[in-house]
Amino acid sequence: MQGKSIGWEDTIVALATAQGIGAIGVIRLSGRQSFGIINRLFPAKDLTKQASHTLHVGYLKENGKVLDEVVVSLFKGPKSYTGEDVVEISGHGSPFVLQQIIQACVNQGARLAKPGEFTQRAFLNGKLDLAQAEAVADLIASNTEASRKTALHNIRGGFSERLKDLRERLIKFSALIELELDFSQEDVEFADRTQLFELLAEAQQTTQQLANSFQLGNVIKNGVSVAIIGKPNAGKSTLLNTLLNENRAIVSDIAGTTRDTIEEVLNIDGILFRLIDTAGIREHTHDVIESIGMEKALAKMQQADVVIYLFDVNEITIAGLQSIVDELNAKKLKYILVGNKADMAPEASLREKFSTIPGIIFISAKAQQHTEVLKEKLVDLVLQGKIQTDDTIITNARHYHALQEVLQSLIDIRNGFENKVPGDLVALDIRRCLHYLGEITGEITTEDQLDYIFSKFCIGK
Numbered sequence: 001m002q003g004k005s006i007g008w009e010d011t012i013v014a015l016a017t018a019q020g021i022g023a024i025g026v027i028r029l030s031g032r033q034s035f036g037i038i039n040r041l042f043p044a045k046d047l048t049k050q051a052s053h054t055l056h057v058g059y060l061k062e063n064g065k066v067l068d069e070v071v072v073s074l075f076k077g078p079k080s081y082t083g084e085d086v087v088e089i090s091g092h093g094s095p096f097v098l099q100q101i102i103q104a105c106v107n108q109g110a111r112l113a114k115p116g117e118f119t120q121r122a123f124l125n126g127k128l129d130l131a132q133a134e135a136v137a138d139l140i141a142s143n144t145e146a147s148r149k150t151a152l153h154n155i156r157g158g159f160s161e162r163l164k165d166l167r168e169r170l171i172k173f174s175a176l177i178e179l180e181l182d183f184s185q186e187d188v189e190f191a192d193r194t195q196l197f198e199l200l201a202e203a204q205q206t207t208q209q210l211a212n213s214f215q216l217g218n219v220i221k222n223g224v225s226v227a228i229i230g231k232p233n234a235g236k237s238t239l240l241n242t243l244l245n246e247n248r249a250i251v252s253d254i255a256g257t258t259r260d261t262i263e264e265v266l267n268i269d270g271i272l273f274r275l276i277d278t279a280g281i282r283e284h285t286h287d288v289i290e291s292i293g294m295e296k297a298l299a300k301m302q303q304a305d306v307v308i309y310l311f312d313v314n315e316i317t318i319a320g321l322q323s324i325v326d327e328l329n330a331k332k333l334k335y336i337l338v339g340n341k342a343d344m345a346p347e348a349s350l351r352e353k354f355s356t357i358p359g360i361i362f363i364s365a366k367a368q369q370h371t372e373v374l375k376e377k378l379v380d381l382v383l384q385g386k387i388q389t390d391d392t393i394i395t396n397a398r399h400y401h402a403l404q405e406v407l408q409s410l411i412d413i414r415n416g417f418e419n420k421v422p423g424d425l426v427a428l429d430i431r432r433c434l435h436y437l438g439e440i441t442g443e444i445t446t447e448d449q450l451d452y453i454f455s456k457f458c459i460g461k
């Protein structure tokens, strides 16, 4: 079907393990000629006559020269990762040796695989659907427990299952509606309207739920940016260091110590927070560099997912803090108010002083007091109780946009029925809905789309 641009007939080869030195490196071949190619390089026995899912140890030889001693694994199609004949060669992990083996395979007729091409073939051979294939890329890129779990859930088909179910039920209805169109003169109704409305409502709820999970999915996949903002000497850099448990930023009692922004990643409960320490913000400065730093700090504040507004409890006035709260609200920022240097004042007097402003977390960044409370608050703010272990979570912008289209077409279908719009117009909306559902799992794709999706993978996958 997509024969030409994909090179369907070609046998492809790539290093499957990481570039660089390791104990063992695995090279993978997939395609019709895989067994023939390995057999010509492996004189010890005839590999074309061996059973699938067997391992063979021996020397790899090209033109009489030994390249390496290797283990060869055989996967006879369709029972392989790609669905084609697959051969894996485990060699010694020297980049030089592995490169020579790849070259020998190329000399025997293989060509270098494009990024994602193994997984693309698995998709085209029906081993995975598109959403599952994309989850493979997510799994490879995952760097936290949460992102690993979400990707794995989707590789197993968690997301696809829910869409498949939805799509099948809509297809049934669509068939009945199309049938009614054929009998349009007779004014009959094959599709039970009550059932149809039920289905639409359910579909809308499922779709909305999946689309809503994208916000969380994005957090899981890309992390959350947190800007630490406040006046000079509030203790922002001290807080950064305490949260990281590392002396990352310079701390001093000189106001205006931090000039440029400093970003570091912190994993709290499986979610990546990108903490950004910024230059202190004050009304007047004659220092050019400091004022550039302040501008940068304000920009970071605007872009951040969450702002920690840090203040020195002993310095700030209630009126001053109130005007900052007003400003944060006006800017519609998600923020946490954190009162620092609480080690310098009795807790009761702090509660008393700040009683008119709710939700302040009092900490001592320097003495490392109550910083756990701040961490918990960060996680709460992001998840808002949303994470449920076995929920399907959308992490992919392509899926999100397709779901939005599905949702809109469901609304259009429903409005269509309610307003007695002619059947052929409603049928168009149903087809549009099915189209976008199919786009997610890959029942409906264009070649360009596929090339684009798989080009985001790493080579060898």
Ligand SMILES: Nc1nc2c(c(=O)[nH]1)N(C=O)[C@@H](CNc1ccc(C(=O)N[C@@H](CCC(=O)O)C(=O)O)cc1)CN2
Pocket: 075, 078, 079, 080, 081, 088, 127
């Ligand atoms: N050596 C190796 N390890 C690997 C992979 C691989 O391709 N090779 N994988 C690559 O991502 C992952 C595992 N995923 C895989 C998924 C399916 C099949 C496979 O051969 N499936 C066949 C046969 C199943 C069977 O015999 O039970 C099939 O589905 O028909 C292999 C690996 C991670 N580890």
Ligand SMILES: Nc1nc2c(ncn2[C@@H]2O[C@H](COP(=O)(O)OP(=O)(O)OP(=O)(O)O)[C@@H](O)[C@H]2O)c(=O)[nH]1
Pocket: 230, 231, 232, 233, 234, 235, 236, 237, 238, 239, 250, 251, 252, 253, 254, 255, 256, 257, 258, 259, 278, 279, 280, 281, 340, 341, 342, 343, 344, 363, 364, 365, 366, 367
């Ligand atoms: N007592 C006390 N002192 C603190 C605390 N946190 C920070 N400090 C002190 O406050 C001073 C300023 O700390 P920094 O972390 O440099 O403050 P900053 O907000 O990064 O300052 P700039 O980068 O200049 O804007 C240093 O002398 C810190 O030791 C705290 O919790 N308690």
Ligand SMILES: [K+]
Pocket: 232, 233, 251, 252, 253, 254, 255, 256, 257, 258
């Ligand atoms: K300072």
Ligand SMILES: [Mg+2]
Pocket: 236, 237, 238, 249, 250, 251, 257, 258, 277, 278, 279, 280
């Ligand atoms: Mg600082």
